[in-house]
Amino acid sequence: MAERTTENGVLIEIGKLFESKRKALGRQYKSREKFIEKRSIELFNSEDWISLRHLYNIEHGKNWISIEKLLLLSKALEIDPVDLFAEITAICLSGNA
Numbered sequence: 001m002a003e004r005t006t007e008n009g010v011l012i013e014i015g016k017l018f019e020s021k022r023k024a025l026g027r028q029y030k031s032r033e034k035f036i037e038k039r040s041i042e043l044f045n046s047e048d049w050i051s052l053r054h055l056y057n058i059e060h061g062k063n064w065i066s067i068e069k070l071l072l073l074s075k076a077l078e079i080d081p082v083d084l085f086a087e088i089t090a091i092c093l094s095g096n097a
Contacts, residue, residue, distance in 0.1 A: 012061030013091045019059040021077045021084075032056060039076040049076070 022035050029035040032055050040046055049072050057063040058073075065073070070088075074081035 008061060010061075010092055010095070011064065014065075014088055015059040015061040017087060017091065018065075018073065018077075021079065022059075025077065032059070035076070043075060044072075 022029055022032075025035075028038060032052055036050060036052060036055060040049060043049075050069060054063065054069070058065050058069070070085065071081050074084045077084070
């Protein structure tokens with residue numbers, strides 16, 4: 001997906017949501033690199049599941065997240081995908097972001 005060149009408040013708030021949930025998993029997941037690496041080993045049979053750049057772009061509100069990546073990230077974040085989608089929907093509907 002192409003990177004956005006203009007800021008979108010809703011995407012930025014969604015990105016902050018993902019970043020906070022990643023960091024809430026513990027110190028070992030504070031960096032994006034370690035999060036991707038450790039989750040790859042722990043959950044995805046050491047296979048590539050998301051690139052560092054894509055995760056950065058999601059967390060900084062530069063990209064919308066696809067359904068496929070939403071499901072993978074929800075697994076990596078240990079959150080039910082329905083609950084995560086509900087949080088994203090609430091941000092989108094609030095329009096205050």
